[in-house]
Amino acid sequence: MRYQLMTAALALTTALQFAGPAAATDLEVTHWWTSGGEAAAVAELAKAFDATGNHWVDGAIAGSGGTARPIMISRITGGDPMGATQFNHGRQAEELVQAGLMRDLTDLATKEKWTEIVQPKSLLDGCTLDGKIYCVPVNIHSWQWLWLSNAAFEKAGVPVPKNWNEYVAAAPALEKAGIQPLAVGGQPWQASGAFDVLLAAVGGTDAFLKVYKDKDAEFAAGPEVAKVFKAADDARKMAKNTNVQDWNQATNLVITGKAGGQIMGDWAQGEFQVAGQTAGKDYTCLPGLGLNEMIATGGDAFYFPLLKDPEKSKAQEVLAHTLLDPKTQVAFNLKKGSLPVRGDVDLKAANDCMKKGLEILAKGNVMPWTDQLLSQDTQKQKEDLFSEFFAKQDMTVEDAQKRFAAIVGSAD
Amino acid sequence: MSKSERPSQLFRNLNAKIASIPMIFTALVIFVGGTVWTVFYSFTNSKLLPRLHFVGLDQYYRLWATPRWLISIENLLIYGVLSLVFSLVIGFLLAALLDQKIRFEDTFRTIFLYPFALSFIVTGLVWQWLLNPEFGVQAVVRSLGWTSFSFNPLYDSSIVIYGILIAALWQGTGLIMCLMLAGLRGIDEDIWKAARVDGIPTWKTYLFIIIPMMRPVFITTLVIVASNIVRVYDLVVAQTSGGPGIASEVPAKYVYDYMFFAQNLGQGFAASTMMLLSVIIVIVPWAYLEFGGKKRV
């Protein structure tokens, strides 16, 4: 008893308990953070972990989560797991947990009182299965942002829009000035994500939940969602001829003023930062497309595969602790452009856009995102549908909605 | 011979059997075993991990109702037929040209063959770069003054598969040419002599005498080309990632994406099974005719 009390006290104060004696342990950490902003952010995590006397062995796999996840999963199921790995918390690692391949972090979580630290609470829900905690959320990423290039609108001679509708109205002026109105990269998840954002912003939070949480196929085929498809149709017309693949190349079009704007998650912020641009001056961000200001509690989390080596297992605990450390949280999230997972950290350094996000978070306007609500299978079908929809201008809105409703109907 | 008089069948020709163990292992455990395993699990609803919850033919119904799968099949057919025809024709023509006692044969042959040394990933990247509308061929032709020139296969859904074909042919025809050249070199001089004496024109000699004689070469070539067609994957990933939209998807990519990205093993296995089935229907009868009949020793 006394021992437990003591450790709890220690855990609350510092990382000293871990940093002290043990010899340096190498811990391999896999992730798919390889863009400029992302790499800078992950360097902060590595620095913090190395400072505990252990060694972060970086296992970056380029080419977005779609490329990286299969490799990570093969490694874990193949019996050669890494020390820790990034996933989007929610349903991506569900089965790995069920198969008993992932480490149960509940003891550590109770000891360090994660339920009190982590804000909003729904974040930990994404990590919880059957009452046990299996991952450490490191940030809150929300998809629902519209990034606009101030320079592009200036060149087109129209004011920077304040919401999606104004933006659509300004599209012809942009086009006339030789500017790509909207940039959507060719990777399928970008088209699919843009639609989800439109669903949440144009359709509203309730509509979003009805479709993705209740999986109401009838509603998905109905007039309210038809409105969203109309907006998606506008979006694809505006995005026509975006000849880039990667999301950050699309962001780069906005940064350089070649495109008017981009619907992308707050990770795009890191790119603006790397390019030395200032929020409000060089670019404008509209959370919820300026229509429905909320933050989705998606994000990244680290999972810890079950390891046999006791040294490494101990190092896993150190890493889990380090990831939630207030200092790490601030340093990491400032670079990443995401919001910290704890409410008690000081984010004076945050820029305009992050502050907007923090405000929304403080008001409690949060909602779950597709990573938590849908299986990867459904997500992939959605990606196939919307990448086709955005690339094929002659695919009718009605046809797309019908197929969408069918996917929602068969979702699990 | 003396050894073959041993009583036990099993020990006859023992060394050859020992030498064939790796092949037997590969054939039975990897190819047959893996295939059976895959087919078996295609009747389950395995998601991230294989599990035995049977759902009958559900995965197959879903597969054939999926637009992306249908597009993949269509693309594979177009790509397959065209790349088979073009690589054989171009390969043969180049070989026939090189076989005209030309100077610098080695140089030309090396030039035609070198792309084969490069991986599909590299091939895809280079051609993505060459066909990029902002830097590549289109931009260059336009900058020369022909401003309405349009050649943008990688971002045009209706012709994207031809963009991939161009790259594939560039990479693969050199090897075909080598095979054909080897075949032409193996033809007896007397055949040509006789043809000339009979006054048969050159093109007719090629078409009706030489090519039929090169049957073994064509068969080896077919095996190599066809197996690469069915497996086409890296090239598409490197060049277009299946885009724009899903316009350049291929079956192997569907399998991979659904097994690993979508974490739906059952669906991926069902797609693999369909691919295997079509391969088996085409290949097995042919393989029997080709390799099963002849006996030796």
Added chain:
Amino acid sequence: MSDHVVSLPAIGGAGGLEAYGPSGPKPRHTFSRRNIFLYGTLIVVALYYLLPLYVMVVTSLKGMPEIRLGNIFSPPMEITFEPWVKAWSSACTGLNCDGLSRGFWNSVRITIPSVILSIALASVNGYALANWRFKGADTFFIILIVGAFIPYQVMIYPIVIILREVGLYGSLSGLVIVHSIFGMPILTLLFRNYFTSMPEELFRAARVDGAGFWGIYFRIMLPMSLPIFVVAIILQVTGIWNDFLFGVVYTRPDTYPMTVQLNNIVNSVQGVKEYNVNMAATILTGLVPLIVYFLSGKLFVRGIAAGAVKG
């Protein structure tokens, strides 16, 4: 056309290039219509084949500002080797900024044992199939050939399970075995064809002299099969060196082969795409198989002739 002059060289390439038939001395024909057509076609086709390599080299020698100017075909105004240095030693993926250098040695460590093992297995196997057929051998061989058509993706999962069960997952030996397995169909086909085409009398005579399976293989077959070994080595070196899928699935980051790092570098877009670094990295990755090709030249065609022509 009067192009009745058709060469009939024997196997052996340039060696057998004596003219046949009533063709006059060469110089007179240099500018004949036939030659203009012949060389014209060959040169045009050769240019098409060289174009991508040219663009790769030229781009890799340009600085980024020059690339942004446009024309990919124009030669560099200012030659810089910086992209090459960066691709080799300092391009980043995540936190690892050591370029391709690490992957190069990994690829060497993967390729050498894989090539040796796969060729050893396939040559002995092809020899057994050609000269020591046993009951059922054909069936296994047909399964093997059909196996060549199976998309690798289908086999990834079962092999993960097999490797896990024997405890080789993630190790270099595991990957070597995987390469040997997937190289087997084509290699066995080539070796089987080659050994079948060798004069049977040789084999018979050796048998009469009392030589056994291994004796004949090492003393008679091996010394006579240089061309086909060259072909096998070339095919395997390029195939294994260029492999991406197995390398990424069956190894771990510290043993990733060069292709995986190439993909990582090319796909890690930090700000803008550095096309020059990508191109330099691409050429560096392709260099080993390219050199093998350029050096082997004629031997390759001769070997192919021996392995593929006789069926």
